[in-house]
Amino acid sequence: xxxxxxxxxxxxxxxxxxxxxxxxxxxxxxxxxxxxxxxxxxxxxxxxxxxxxxxxxxxxxxxxxxxxxxxxxxxxxxxxxxxxxxxxxxxxxxxxxxxxxxxxxxxxxxxx
Amino acid sequence: xxxxxxxxxxxxxxxxxxxxxxxxxxxxxxxxxxxxxxxxxxxxxxxxxxxxxxxxxxxxxxxxxxxxxxxxxxxxxxxxxxxxxxxxxxxxxxxxxxxxxxxxxxxxxxx
Numbered sequence: 001x002x003x004x005x006x007x008x009x010x011x012x013x014x015x016x017x018x019x020x021x022x023x024x025x026x027x028x029x030x031x032x033x034x035x036x037x038x039x040x041x042x043x044x045x046x047x048x049x050x051x052x053x054x055x056x057x058x059x060x061x062x063x064x065x066x067x068x069x070x071x072x073x074x075x076x077x078x079x080x081x082x083x084x085x086x087x088x089x090x091x092x093x094x095x096x097x098x099x100x101x102x103x104x105x106x107x108x109x110x111x112x
Numbered sequence: 113x114x115x116x117x118x119x120x121x122x123x124x125x126x127x128x129x130x131x132x133x134x135x136x137x138x139x140x141x142x143x144x145x146x147x148x149x150x151x152x153x154x155x156x157x158x159x160x161x162x163x164x165x166x167x168x169x170x171x172x173x174x175x176x177x178x179x180x181x182x183x184x185x186x187x188x189x190x191x192x193x194x195x196x197x198x199x200x201x202x203x204x205x206x207x208x209x210x211x212x213x214x215x216x217x218x219x220x221x222x223x
Contacts, residue, residue: 004155033210042116043156043200043213056210091155099144099209103155 002026004094004104012110018080021107023092025074029102031055031095032075034067037106038088046090049075082111115139116203118214127223131188135201135214138182144204145177146211147186151197160186191221 005024013019025032034046046065047057051072060067064083069075079086089108093101117136125131133147144163148156162168162175162184174187184203188195198218202211 040215042215045210045212048210059210099204100146100158100161101211102158103148105155 004092004102006090006092006104006107008107009105010108010110012112013082014112015084016081018078019082019109021077021079021090021092021109023075023077023094023104025092025094026096026102029094029096030072031101032069033093033095033101034075034077035091035093035103036088037091038085043091046077079109082109084111087111114214115205115212116201116214118199118201118217120215120217122218122220124220124222125191127191127193127221129191129221131191131195131219131221133186133188133199133201133217133219135184135186135203136182137184137201137203137212139203139205140179140182141206142179142182142203143206144209144211145175145184146202146204147173147175147184148200148202148213149197150200150216156200188219191219193221193223195219196221 007022032049037043045059048055049069066078089106092104095101147160150156160175176185198216200216201214
């Protein structure tokens with residue numbers, strides 16, 4: 001069984017540019033989560049999809065972040081325009097059981 | 113007070129010893145507790161979950177939960193160099209399925 005995959009693995013962009021991150025969950029997992037880890041800090045929740053619906057987006061930092069999950073399969077997280085403080089590692093996770101989540105390898109985003 | 117606290121380490125133990133990793137949490141109503149292992153540059157991997165007071169064993173790993181003390185720990189028996197990683201404690205607060213993570217403890221197992 002394939003795990004959670006994320007693309008790209010690394011992205012370096014300039015302040016003000018747009019970046020789109022992609023997550024492909026484990027097949028059959030209705031729950032999809034986005035997290036972020038800023039250097040030196042703990043992993044923080046961003047939002048949760050159940051199929052194509054946003055169940056909880058309380059962790060989204062501001063309206064420069066837009067997440068979508070059209071068709072309830074893969075998800076994208078777009079940052080527009082990117083700011084320096086958006087740098088970090090963005091993790092995606094999926095689950096069948098809401099309690100046990102399986103993480104992807106993350107996308108390391110650097111905003112210069 | 114942080115919601116989930118872990119000593120950042122590093123915790124260094126010799127091969128074959130027992131490694132003891134500790135975590136405290138602030139929300140007394142928390143109900144689900146998880147340990148993730150993360151190798152450098154890799155994804156967090158769920159290795160243990162525990163939901164009730166006491167011990168839960170899985171191979172060389174034992175998770176211990178004490179809700180009265182708001183304390184959860186992970187013991188690794190017969191530590192191997194391949195166990196060297198960062199161990200993340202995560203706690204689901206009451207009524208939530210979203211884990212709150214600690215910053216992780218770095219474990220080094222030296223031959």
